[in-house]
Amino acid sequence: MAEVLPDGWEAVIGMEVHVQLATRSKMFCACPADYLAAAPNSNVCEVCLGLPGVLPVVNRRAVELGVRTALALGCEVARFTRFDRKNYFYPDLPKGYQISQYELPIGRGGRLGVGAGVVRITRVHLEEDTGKLLHAGDDLQTARESLVDLNRAGVPLMEIVSEPDIHSADGAREYAEALRELLRAIGASEADMEKGQLRAEANVSVRRRGEQRLGVKTELKNINSFRFLQRAVESEIRRQVAVLESGGRVVQETRGWSESLQCTVPQRTKEYADDYRYFPEPDLPPLELDAAWVEQLRAGLPELPADRRRRLRECYGLSEFDAAQLSDPARAALFEAAVAAGASARAVANWIVQSDARLPPQHLAELVDLVERGVINREQGMQVLSEASTHGLSPAEVVRRRGLGQVSDAGALARLVDEVLAENPRAVADYRAGKQQALGALLGELRKRSGGRANMQMARDVMLDRLG
């Protein structure tokens, strides 16, 4: 993924990521937060519809997940936080304002390890989602008709804003992926981009290397996969450099990614700052976060992906790549248990990373051992893995039932028999002289030589045949 930044230019990228919190109910009412399956405008109540006289009540779980995220990102968690109203008119915004956090966000000043570097986190705040519009036409302004679905209105969102510490399209993608991994690890969000549970917006500008001032930025929105994010940022960097190199100027605007055109396209010019007339939400008293509660949440955080990767590298000697592949909590747990059951760390890592092994740890350890000892080869190991996981059998049992470990090939057995007979002339002579025990010794030798895998029934027949 080598991306070439045109010579002498530097890209400066900050990210704004909206995440749907993994709560059961909406941010300020009891409606289910899972809105995707519901028929339009069925997942609503008077509160999220913004009917006259209704009041919001904060979802405690959403606050908890916000605090967990702020802690996991190393933010300073606010002792005193509050909600504000962001005022604007739009048909998908029932109250005419969005309840968000402006001056006193729940978390400030964190950091997220991305690849080898660190991206500073500006703030983490909570807010509510809007509804959705469906236009009979291209957009709201020109549509003949627009339909409003408010099922999503009021779903809890968290916005995570980064400092402009990212300098490449790959970096933007890695940041979003690292964030997703972290959010999943702490249970804050399922963070599925295609379901809209993670929406990444990149603020992109470019400047000549050495320049201190930031260039004019564009905001890339409506990107629904990591791949598109990477491509959109890359394309936007190139576009801005081309504009500037040809003597033009970058216009501050919102742009989207067009998959068909493979470039970013303007969505909305933003020549002046919107005036959202923020003011403290009078319907919600400020939240004083109890220090003991915050500490309890901190203590309850699971091992974070970056910490786990470091530990896997340091304690088990894994490569950066394997450690990254194992940082998923389920995989990491399987890895560690299988190693604890006596298998070699590198071999276990290989089985999990390359073959996506999903077995009980004991079984995985057994499988690794069978292959390591040469009882079965790696190819057979794959087959054993598949059958063991499908039927819930132990790998040894699969090997036995299938006779996989046994050499049953007549030609191979004949070669083995010939070798054993040639190397043990005295035993052969003894047998021919009528000493029946000598046959046992010869078969024992054959078994040893085959690594215990020879099909002894067949081997005996072949040997008797040869001894004539």
Next chain:
Amino acid sequence: MGAFLRLTEDLARAQAAEADRRLAAGDGGPLTGIPVAIKDVLCVEGVETTAGSRILAGFRPPYDATAVARLRQAGAVFVGMTNCDEFAMGSSTENSGYQLTRNPHDPGRVPGGSSGGSAAAVAAGEVVAALGTDTGGSIRQPAALCGVVGVKPTYGRVSRYGLIAFASSLDQVGPFARGVRDAAIVLQAIAGFDPKDATSADRPVDLLAELEAGVEGLRLGVPHQYVEVQGMEPGVKAAVDRALLELEGAGAELVEVSLPHTDYGLAAYYIIAPAECSSNLARYDSVRFGYRAEDADTLLDTYLRTRRQGFGPEVRRRIMLGTYALSAGYYDAYYLKAQKVRTLIADDFARAFQRCDAIVSATSPTVAFPIGSRTQDPLAMYLCDVLTLGANLAGLPGVSVPCGTSQGLPVGLQVLAPQWADAMALRVARAYEVVRGG
């Protein structure tokens, strides 16, 4: 009188029948079967509730306001929805989008406002009690002008759920009745914590135990700023002075207190209330409910025409004031400054209450004024609230109780008490009633 915008006859009959059953079964409470009126800003399930505005014509909420639900639970009989200034913005009920309400003491005069319909209905004996809302004086001022008792509880005492918001940090629901005891009984029924309102307080409410305890030994503060207020009519001042002497005669000690930031209250109020209203009223966009202009071509046009046609001039004025006060570049100079003044005013009261148990003054500097006499001068209208809005800015409880007449029209005595001391305000008001032979 024009007190009611609409009567709820079927509902009232059904509730009355149910009340009869409960009473016959010996299962009634103090409000069972009592006819009450509801200000048109409190949602009543299935009953058209419009906040006195054309923009909500035909809106039938699918839920009860919590205060309404609690009265329903107590067995009260809902007679109808009372007229008010549109979205409770006004002091004469002349800003109603529907009709005028007349003062039962003189049909040529206003009943006060914004809860003028509720005050007039109680004064005229059309109901025993009524619910109103008070954002800057909208219960106490019409109570004074109509000669009835009106109570504005401590902010957070009564749930605001289902109260069609004007200014969220100032609005409170409260009762009207002809006597303090009746008002206290209604307030007791509707007060208390509501999980649906995050600003409602989880505190015990006992308004009746000390109601008859009198004023003997109590210190009553008299703020000279409230006596010398602009536009105070001599007749009103004389009636209030008489009342103070009567309270002193009943054993109260009158102490002079000072509320030095009083002069800034009106300005701060008319920043904060419009700012909140500009946001609260954004939801009337015709997308989901309410009036929609039919002649619009674009979305923007729909918003503009709907709101221009649906809202009256005072509401539009306040939305514009509030939008301006919250705008980037003006926020610090107006909204933030007003919030600081609000803190100073609350501090004034806190300091005053170190020296007294309650503060007494006139409720309104004037008696009921002739219909139409102030409609062309918004500032003159705003001055109606000068003695009442301090309690809203500070979140304090206040009661207006009738204290005689001036020019043959009722004068109200206002009793303010510290936060959560609603029972104290009621006790002093009740003591005054007793002194007057009530």
